[in-house]
Amino acid sequence: MNLQFLADGLITGSLIGLGAIGVTLTYSILRFSNFAHGDLMAWGAYAALTLLGLISALVGSVAPIGVLSFGWPLILAAGLSMALVGGMALVLDWLLFARLRAKGQAIIVVMASFGASMALRSLLEFIFTSKPAYFSRAIQMAMPVGLGIRVTPDQIVLLLVTLALVVAMHLFMERSQTGREMRAYSQNPALARVVGIDVARIVRATWMIGGGLACAAGVMVGILVQIRPLMGLDMLLPMFAAAILGGIGSIPGAVLAGLIIGLSESAAVQLVGAEWRAGVAFAILMGVLLIRPTGLFGVAER
Amino acid sequence: MIDLLGYGAFFLSTALILGIITLGLNLQWGLTGLFNVGIAGFVAIGAYTSAILTTPETADRIGGFGWPMLAGWAAAMAVTGLAAALTGFATLRLKADYLAITTFGVAVVMQLVALNAQSLTGGPFGVAFIPRPMAGLADTPVAFNFANLAVVIAVTLAVYLALEHLSRSPWGRVLRALREDERAAISLGKSARSYRIQAFAVGGAVMGLGGAVQAHFIGFIAPNNYLPTLTFQIWAMLMVGGSGSNRGALLGTVVVWAIWVGAGAFSSAMVPTDWQARTASLQIVAIGVMLCLILLLRPAGFFGGRRKR
16 A cells, blocks of 8 residues: 555644544534534635635735745735634624524524535635635646655645644643633533623624634645535545544644544545545444444543 | 417416425425435436336437336335435434435435446436327327326326325324334334335335326436426425415415416516526525424414424
């Protein structure tokens, strides 16, 4: 078996994990599985594409950094779109989810997220058509790194960026006051209110972080593969599977599970064939639900 | 005039077939409160099962057993019901979200099987030459359309009456009790999980029947018929009609389907060709926004009235 699958799996897996952080946070804090999370990813990628177009129109073409396929305009565009998508998630919550949450039926919120997901995705198809788009048309040469594995400079850099984001997220949740409050609220909402935690602030932080990370993952998929309106829908099942395998609410769990799913997917591509790739996440999901529904690091829900 | 009548019969048949699927969803969601996001997957299971069993023998794929049509429909119900029961078995002891995620996965996997298991499903080319009911009348289109409509009405009516009967039976009462007050129902000795799995399986079987009838009505199936848009349309139909009421489900189906077909006809007549793909996506946006508005403003639907307690 060719060891190349390790590199490919690690990269897709880290992107799945990055998206799964948002899924697991919304589930543990807002108590619903957000079917629109994948579409936040796709919107992030298209927002960055649009901003990149604007920046290039303003300053002209900029040489890419070193051996990478992109330069500072894309980094700037990605940063801005992370804020934009976080804001979009807030607006969506204010318009739709918050009102339904107030009515108290959790599953209605899931249904609304499903409706919102269809609408958001089709809106992208309306604006940008379903034709794939690219940040850059340049083709990168993959360099050998030993053991018969080849990677592109983009892949290495984005893997490091993902690692940095995950570590930052972990430190934020463990060390910062907001992170501590978010964990407290997810463990016991009633008690968290009693000790004076500002719930509205927790909810805002959850959406900003979830939306921002979804956008980052979307932009990276855009750099490494391509940008399509359906890119978020295709990532949705792996992200849900990662959030559940990792244990709902656990950020390290979501990332580790993302890596496991990414690696199994690329192993399956070699063993069974690329066309069955999307079935891997489902197989893992069913396995977890039947054997250990709390996942790797989850605690049983009360 | 006669053409128009023929078209009316055709429209009503397609609408009522979707109505059968909506009735299945109403049993799962309206009566039992089980959230299914993989309707397209279950419909596909039914359609492919019946198609594979009833088509004449073909060289390039497994199947083509030439079964009688009714046997194909019964098999479609059995296989889809079993798939739904398995899905329920794996998830219904957990929180409701897990069922939603798993059904979503079922739809993804069915799409993969339909596209890639060439030797069974014909891959992207689908399955053709599915026997059609009343095929003897195919030479006179109007008579053919009306004969088909009669078949579809008969099936829809049978499903409707069976579901009405079920929902009024002691079995249906337990489901309603579980939805309204789970703890009280459990304290009376009813196993929540077992009843929910049963309801999910029966609802799935009805969806499978809808898929099979649709396949035989069109005579040809392909993976593209079973995209997430179908799931979404069925949900919109049930929510417009008002979940919980079988009559509302059928009425909602006809209304939403009329809007859908009307908007499609409008766009193909008025919109330049290169913009038609875009207006098609706008149609879905509109339905999505409508679904969210109904959830926000009229959770009981337009025809459902107040939910009986």
